[in-house]
Amino acid sequence: MIVIIKPHATPEQLEHVLDRIRQLGLQPMVSTGSERTVVGVLGDERLLAEGALESLPAVEQVMPILKPYKLVSREFKATDTVVQVRGIPFGGRQIQVIAGPCSVETPEQMRAAAAGVKEAGCRLMRGGAFKPRTSPYTFQGVGDEGLDYFRDAADAYDLPIVTELMDVRKIDLFLEKGVDIIQIGTRNMQNFDLLKEVGRLDVPVILKRGMSATIKEWLMAAEYIAAHGNHRIIFAERGIRTFETAYRNVLDVTAIPVMKRETHLPIIVDPSHAGGKAWLVPHLARAAIAAGADGLLVETHPCPEEAWCDADQALSPAQLGTLMGDLRKVAEAIGREL
Amino acid sequence: MIVIIKPHATPEQLEHVLDRIRQLGLQPMVSTGSERTVVGVLGDERLLAEGALESLPAVEQVMPILKPYKLVSREFKATDTVVQVRGIPFGGRQIQVIAGPCSVETPEQMRAAAAGVKEAGCRLMRGGAFKPRTSPYTFQGVGDEGLDYFRDAADAYDLPIVTELMDVRKIDLFLEKGVDIIQIGTRNMQNFDLLKEVGRLDVPVILKRGMSATIKEWLMAAEYIAAHGNHRIIFAERGIRTFETAYRNVLDVTAIPVMKRETHLPIIVDPSHAGGKAWLVPHLARAAIAAGADGLLVETHPCPEEAWCDADQALSPAQLGTLMGDLRKVAEAIGREL
Amino acid sequence: MIVIIKPHATPEQLEHVLDRIRQLGLQPMVSTGSERTVVGVLGDERLLAEGALESLPAVEQVMPILKPYKLVSREFKATDTVVQVRGIPFGGRQIQVIAGPCSVETPEQMRAAAAGVKEAGCRLMRGGAFKPRTSPYTFQGVGDEGLDYFRDAADAYDLPIVTELMDVRKIDLFLEKGVDIIQIGTRNMQNFDLLKEVGRLDVPVILKRGMSATIKEWLMAAEYIAAHGNHRIIFAERGIRTFETAYRNVLDVTAIPVMKRETHLPIIVDPSHAGGKAWLVPHLARAAIAAGADGLLVETHPCPEEAWCDADQALSPAQLGTLMGDLRKVAEAIGREL
């Protein structure tokens, strides 16, 4: 059940609703969005007699939700949600390309990267200070100071920054450095304690799909974030794991229209991790836009062959510029803009 | 080893090469293309002493092939092969959309379907007279006479026809009816006896990817056809099987650029079987074209809700017309034409 | 719908039932088992008014079948079916190990192999005269004469033979040579024309699971055979395709109890193809027996390192003997015998 609270209900009236839910032996979960407040009800819903809540002054509507995900579903909100990031819209007519290096390396590298990102016409920048690596013996990211390098470089070009959070203990640092979008990586898509914590923040979240997560599990992971109060969620498809070994992952373009139908939230695509090879990126990026993606996450590096990680998949600044030009044409062909 | 025969070698000279190969305890496999004849050598290649064949008058070159697929590889032929079907090119600048119903039903249905296909601007027509169905208790196709309905309807609109062959015993019928492209379905991708037989024909073949076939297995299946002499092969990606259950298959767009790099032969995409739902077809079709596909296989039916099979995934003639218009824009955006 | 015919119905009475079904616009499919005759009804079952058939003298019962597979389901026959092969039971208390080389090579090799199989205590022998190979340039089996080598070697030790059929045009040869069990391989699990033809024979069939076939598809493939009249079907699990690359396939032991619950027919396991390595075979074979399999298909070769195909996975005669001893203990531990 979802209880939708009237726009002008007072805090006391809201509290009254919550008390009533608790008296019934159920647990209320308040989620305050920019437009309205909703209360999810946790527990055996049969305890909720018909009419038990509808009559309260603060209650606009009590609705059953048929899907296991609620707040993120189209059923709950029919119109597209546009997630604003410092004035840059995700989920509207304009397509956003977030570009940057796999990992933050040095202040110089980040400055050069930021210049390339801006020059190519991208509006946001990505980069990892903390890296989830399969082996404990490989480079794990430069850590805390990496966020400073990133912040400084991006600020010089007025680019909002996107970076991955892996550990709840780093949240204060992320807030202090003013990270503009927090990315939850594929390996943490079901790290529920992490999801709950970012659900309590007022920072947009990019939620990558787990490497073998179903559409339903992905939506449920986002529901964890939304249920704890943060509705500014952007999904990111990054390729799924299959039997095929000729490329790293299989970019699941079908997920794009299916997600757009199931949820009101935006979805972007990471063609760099999907294919694992720079030469594949333009093909996959075009396909993603053509299938209806709201944006892209693209790896670029001032000098790809010197990248400290995933060197194979980064575009040079020149390649990024060419890609942006190509994507602009595809975007226009489908009635959108880049 | 592949022995490339000189363009003007005489039959006697060729025979001499074959004899020499047999004398060495190896087995020659002649493959006569429109441009040149090549002889694959089967057996332990170490028996082939250096220079044993190069000196023969008919031999242009003896080349080792490093990939397990040879005749279909880019290594063997660097330039794109354009497969001509009654003057319609597959693999060039122009993108081909083959449309038609899942199954041949009646003469009337086929005539209406052909009209719709032509009207929408498609240049070839598809339809199945023999249907591979998971259950023995469902409609198995109208059979032999279906080819007549199909042939008549398509001829009225001057459309070459594409239809699936499942049984070697139907080859004579297919030849008699002048099937323009023989389709090998996903379940028969590794039906090697069938592949060998179509390899002996002078009819273009669409080879669908097995539902969990790797890129390498798919190329090897085509190699069976090519090694028996038929080089007019068109690959068709139709979605692969994964853990995801929200849609029928996962359209593997990454396969498109990867195949274009590995083979000189054209590749088309079947968005209808990939997604399994008509509403998904436009999204997947656009993505396929944007990723570089040379064509599409699209299901359409004069009256989708009355289709005898796969009713959920067929487009109406009007929807097909709209799709063609949309695809034309995407094709132009990437420098091709529809 | 399935119409169960009374045990002593006359041919005329049966024909009457079929006529009635045809008059209703439906198609009857007669399946004559050793115990009773059943008639499957194909078409829109709503045409079958209640009572339309029950009143006919030959009809014992008309039953709806809720599963898409009918004749092979437990719902249709609750008790285990024991498939007899020249007096050797599959599906009872005794577990059968069918052993032999991957491919028939020479009369000598087959004789040595047969001796080893018999000596180890196995009751049936396997071997392929026709081999489905991924590459057209590798050994494709010795062909027709291979069946003679096999027949002779096996007869010398009184071993029934199991061999793979890939092509409908070889059926007469198989019948002539008296193949005791026809194997349908993983790549042909959905070669429906082949299934229909073996469905018309009076020879037991081993139906291997397709490499990414679901349980339901596998049962439906068997239903093709049963619906055409042949009820002597033995399922064979041989590993499925997954993301894992450390071994060839993943042996799906869960399929064993699930199949035993869904169908009354026996199920055996091929640990050799599942793992792809001889050293894995004993581990997987023990697991299969422990999980409830009715038998095994094990590759053995008089001299594994000289085998013409799959040399890595064949056991030596000595290893096969040891394995049989080990399996006997596991069989006894679960109340069965080997």
Place this chain on the structure above:
Amino acid sequence: MIVIIKPHATPEQLEHVLDRIRQLGLQPMVSTGSERTVVGVLGDERLLAEGALESLPAVEQVMPILKPYKLVSREFKATDTVVQVRGIPFGGRQIQVIAGPCSVETPEQMRAAAAGVKEAGCRLMRGGAFKPRTSPYTFQGVGDEGLDYFRDAADAYDLPIVTELMDVRKIDLFLEKGVDIIQIGTRNMQNFDLLKEVGRLDVPVILKRGMSATIKEWLMAAEYIAAHGNHRIIFAERGIRTFETAYRNVLDVTAIPVMKRETHLPIIVDPSHAGGKAWLVPHLARAAIAAGADGLLVETHPCPEEAWCDADQALSPAQLGTLMGDLRKVAEAIGREL
């Protein structure tokens, strides 16, 4: 590189080795096991000139490791490691069955569960106080106090306890309550910050396989734990994700012998989560033991139909008792004991 330190090296000598490594621009990673201390070297190993370390007094041997996992590999340690948990051995001749409810519910339920576990002859108990659930609206575990219920119930029957850790912030609580084995769940197999933290503890760890983790990734995840100093790791196979939907996961029995070959550490199996149904548990448990597993994790509940989560897959105490009897016979058949 791995530097093996001599058994009686002094702390100063060890410090000397670490200094030398740092001087070379590399990073040492000390791992102190019960038998010896090893130092992993992180960074570009080409900086390590031959002989640079071998001559130091504390160094026994410098060895390159060819596999990406080092400390956990058989290459590093040839003999089986037996992980002792309060005197109960994992990885020796004796097989351990860890049983208990999916989730801790109440003190009464835990007491009844502990009685059943002990009565059945199991030597350790499992139970979750914190539950990773796909939906935010379902029961998330009773939390902190659950560990008290569990501890009290298990202590009454002298059973060491196994419970899942999902959040680094709960480590102090786990230590305080004396959790005997910390379980890392399938969704956290690549939660690298969590792995590093448990790597710093002196508590045995059960590391479940990620739902689509390869053998190599699983070993690398364990390497994270080992590289940070904790070598008491027990792997747990719990089924992998595939295309099959007839059961929850596919129990990968092949992983058992393959892991035993690749690592010296013990491996156990969770048949309850693999199959997702209680009736499947005995079949899968027998198969796991027969394939060589060192133990099992089995769900049981005093009253399965009343379980707060995964009610479908829990065995009753009586069923657990029967299972133990059956498994004992299989264990003996393969020369082990239960």
